[in-house]
Amino acid sequence: MSEQPTGRVGLIWIQTLNGVIGAHGDMPWHLPEDLKFFRETTMGHPVIMGRVTWDSIPEQFRPFSGRTSIVVTRDHELAESLNAPTVHGVTSVEEAFGVAQASPGAEEIWVIGGGNIYAQTIDQADVAKITIIRDEQITGDTYAPELDENWKLVRTTPEAERDSDAGWLQSRTGLRYRIERWEKSC
Numbered sequence: 001m002s003e004q005p006t007g008r009v010g011l012i013w014i015q016t017l018n019g020v021i022g023a024h025g026d027m028p029w030h031l032p033e034d035l036k037f038f039r040e041t042t043m044g045h046p047v048i049m050g051r052v053t054w055d056s057i058p059e060q061f062r063p064f065s066g067r068t069s070i071v072v073t074r075d076h077e078l079a080e081s082l083n084a085p086t087v088h089g090v091t092s093v094e095e096a097f098g099v100a101q102a103s104p105g106a107e108e109i110w111v112i113g114g115g116n117i118y119a120q121t122i123d124q125a126d127v128a129k130i131t132i133i134r135d136e137q138i139t140g141d142t143y144a145p146e147l148d149e150n151w152k153l154v155r156t157t158p159e160a161e162r163d164s165d166a167g168w169l170q171s172r173t174g175l176r177y178r179i180e181r182w183e184k185s186c
């Protein structure tokens with residue numbers, strides 16, 4: 001494990017009630033409101049992602065504008081080829097944090113997936129922004145990381161008890177969702 005970055009490290013993801021975050025290399029839903037939330041949260045800060053997540057982003061949207069994208073891969077050739085002012089390929093999670101630390105907006109570093117990379121970075125994170133889709137039917141093959149007892153739910157948008165039936169937003173797509181902010185207490 002690398003040294004703790006000096007900036008705040010956040011994880012951001014969207015999941016179903018069952019914890020599904022992906023299927024077949026993509027996300028099995030479209031929630032434009034969450035894309036907006038993602039953009040607002042990460043704008044101006046470095047974002048770290050796994051190679052599978054990078055591959056899932058349509059070419060016209062990558063690298064993201066206004067953010068340094070850091071792509072983790074074990075493929076050294078690919079890492080070397082991802083080398084532009086706003087995108088860097090790296091071959092380890094430790095290197096990813098090092099590059100993020102040296103990037104604009106490093107007071108906040110956002111890990112944006114996928115499941116593999118969340119699992120390897122959750123120990124270094126102190127905040128998680130999680131969009132929950134109120135659905136138990138959507139199936140997938142990639143899951144959100146477990147938040148252990150050190151993590152506390154500090155806010156939901158809209159405000160509601162976690163298991164309450166109330167307090168869900170309605171997407172223009174028809175999906176019901178809400179956004180949770182979790183913080184690690186130690």
Ligand SMILES: NC(=O)c1ccc[n+]([C@@H]2O[C@H](COP(=O)([O-])OP(=O)(O)OC[C@H]3O[C@@H](n4cnc5c(N)ncnc54)[C@H](OP(=O)(O)O)[C@@H]3O)[C@@H](O)[C@H]2O)c1
Pocket residue numbers: 012013014015020021022023024025026027049050051052053054056072073074075090091092093112113114115116117118120142
């Ligand atoms: N719902 C959400 O918020 C959300 C967010 C992001 C992604 N997703 C979904 O999650 C899925 C992808 O997640 P995933 O877990 O399959 O893959 P991933 O975490 O995006 O990427 C995994 C890849 O990262 C590289 N990697 C992982 N650990 C490494 C290490 N320690 N050192 C060097 N390279 C390393 C490897 O790339 P190489 O194979 O190139 O070596 C590995 O195959 C997709 O379905 C995507 O749509 C969902």
